[in-house]
Amino acid sequence: MVDLGRVQKELQECNKNMDVSGINVKPKGDSLTHLIGTIPGPVGTPYEGGIFQIDIVLPDGYPFEPPRMQFATKVWHPNISSQSGAICLDILKDQWSPALTLKTALLSVQALLSAPQPDDPQDAVVAQQYLKDYQTYVGTARHWTENFAMVSSRGHEEKVQKLLEMGFAEASVRSALAAVGGDENLALEKLCSG
C-alpha cells in the first residue's frame, strides 16, 4: 500500500515553501493517491510565464516504485508527448530512488523544460523540429505556452465548474478540456458532439 503518512508529510513540506519554488502538489479528489502538481515554466525559456499542471498517480508501491506523472497541460517539448503529455525522464523510470520525493521529481521535470534532450525524444516530431528548425520550435513552444499554459491555469477550475453546471460528468469535462488545451468553447463543442 501507498505510504500515506509519507505522502502527507511530502505535501506539507512541498506547500510550505511554495512561494520560493512555485511548485505545489494538491490532491485531485479525496484520495491521496491521485494528485495534481503545478510547476511554473522556467524563466528564459519558451515556457516562461506558463503554469503547467501535472497529473500524478501514486502506485501501490510508492515510494518504492516511481510515481506516474504526465502533463495535463499541453506542452510542446521534445521529451514530452504533445498528444498524451507522457514524460520521458529517467528518474520516473529505472533511475527512481525511494529517497526522491514528489517535489524533487517535479523539480526534475521543471529542469527538463529548460534543458530538452532531443537525442532521447518522447515526441519525434518536436525533436525533429528542435534539431532542424530551432526558431520554429521556439515559436511553437511559445505559442502553446500562451494558449494552453496561461489560459488553462487561469480559472481552469471555474471552467470545469461552468461545464459541470451544464450537466456534463466531471471526468468527461476534464478530459475534454485537456484534449482541446483548455479552451472552454472547444471543450463544449467536443462534449456536445459526444
Added chain:
Amino acid sequence: MGDYISSEDEYYNDYNDDDRDSLDGYQHFRFEGGCQNESAPSSKVITKESLLTAQKEDLHTVMQVLPLGEHHARSLLIHCRWDVERVLAVLVEKGKEQLYADAGVTVVEHDDLSLSKFSSPLTCNICVDDVSTNEMTIMDCGHYFCNNCWTEYFIVKINDGQSRRIRCMAYKCNAICDEAKIRKLVSARDPNLAERFDRFLLESYIEDNRRVKWCPSVPHCGNAIRVEVDEFCEVECTCGLQFCFNCSSEAHSPCSCRMWELWGKKSQDGSETVNWITVHTKACPKCQKPVEKNGGCNLVSCICGQSFCWLCGGATGRDHTWTNITGHSCGRYKEEDVNKLEHAKRELSRYVHYHDRFKAHTDSFKLEIKLKETIQEKISKLEERDSAFKDFSWLTSGLNRLFRSRRVLSYSYPFAFFMFGDLFNNEMTEAEKEIKQHLFEEQQQQLEANIEKLSLFIEEPFHQYTEDKVAETRMKIMNMSAITDNLCKKMYECIENDLLGPLQQAIHIIAPYKSKGVEKASELPLCWGPNAGDSSINDEGGCSSRKRTRIGRSCRQSH
C-alpha cells in the same frame, strides 16, 4: 586397418563394463576410431543439488583472486554474467576500482559500518519518521534507512524479478545491497519470499550464464547443462534427452539451428499445402474457391456452377468441343505467370524430394532401434554356443554406429534443401551452387550406400553361422562402421569448409561431428572443495559411490 581393429579391441574390453543404457538407442562411445582426437566430455549436468556447488566453484575462483566476501563475488559475477574470465579481463583492463564501481561492489572497513556513532533516534529519509538506530540498517555504501522501509523496498524489488541486482535506496547510489541483510529483513516479514529470493540468486547462475541452459525436457527434469567451450554443440542430459545446446531443440546437426527452425516451420505451417494448391488447382473466377481438375477437357465447372478455362483461368460459357471452348482462346503466352507457376512447382518437388528422404531415414532409424532387442537375442544365442567368441561388443558398437550415421544422414536432407535452395541466392551463383550441390550429394550418396550395407550386415542371421562366418561378419561390420564414421566426419568437414564456411551469413553454425554420438553430460560432483577440479577427487564429504565410479571412469578416459 590392422591398427584400427586392434585398438578397437582394446576399447571393447573397456566398453564392456560400461553398463549404461540410453533410452533412445544411442549409446555413448568412449572410444574413437584411431584418427579422432576428441576430448573427454566437457559438458556437465547441474542438478538442483549441485547448483550450489557449481556456483561456489566460480565464486571461489573470484575470491581467490580478489579479497572479497561471497556476496561481493556474486555481485561481480552476476554483473559479468558468470563469466569468470571476463571478471579477470575487466580487472586487468580497467583496474579493481572501476570493476567494483561498475558492478556496484563497495568494500568497506567493518568499523565504519555501524550506526552506533550516531545518536539515536535518526530520521529515515524514506518514511521521514524518527527511528531508533536499532531499527535501522546501514549498507556497505554507508547509506542507512529504517528496517521497515528497506523491507518494503526489497519486497517490491523481489516481486519485480530484480532479486539479482537490488541497489541501495539512496538516489544515484550504485551499490548492490548485501544479500545477507536482505535475507534477514525479508524473512522476518515473509519467510516464503526470502526463500524465493535465495532461489533467484541461485538460479541466476543458470539464467544469466551464457554457458548454462536449462534442459528442455518436458516434463522438466530439473537439470541444467553447462558447456565448457563451445555453445554450438549437442548434449545429452542425464534424463536421457538429447538437444542442441544453442537452440534447445532436438539435436539436428548437420542442419544449422536456423535451417532446422525453418524446416520445422515449413512442415508445420502448411506452406507446402499452399504450394500444392498453387500447382494443382486454379481459383474459380466467380467464387474464388480453388478448383482441382479431375480429368477431362480444359473446360472446368466449379461447384458454384461457373465454367472456366483450365488453361487460363478465365470465365467461359458452357459449350465446348474436345479441343476448344466456343468463342474462347487463350493461346497467348504470358511469361510472368508461367515463371511463378514453374517456381512453385519446382520448390514443391524439391521439398517433397528432401522431405521424403528425411522421413524415410527417420523411419528406418525408428525401425533399427527395434533391432537392438533382436541383436541381444542373437547375442545370447551365440553366447550359449561353445565358441571362441566371448565378446560381442562389436555388434552393439556396430549397431550404435548405424544409429548415429543414420541420424546424420536424416538431417543432411533438410540441410541440403536449404543449402541448395533459395536461402543463399545472393551469396552463390547458380553455377557455384550446382558444383557444391554435386560435391555434397556425392558424399551423401556414398554415406547412404554404406549405411544401407551396414544395416544389412547387422541384420544377417549370424547366430546360425559357423565360427568362420561369424568372424567374417565381425570384420565386415567393423570395417563398415569405420567407413561410415569416416564418411560422416568428411560430410561435416565438407559442410564446414566448403559449404557454410565461405558464406557471409555467419549465422549458420553447426555443432561439430562427434564420432561418439551426442555427448553425454557428466554429473557435477555434489561435494566441492578447493581441489575439486583435480581428477584425484576425494572420498570426503558425501560423494555417493555411484558418483565416484563415474569420476573414476572419466579419469581413465583422460589417459
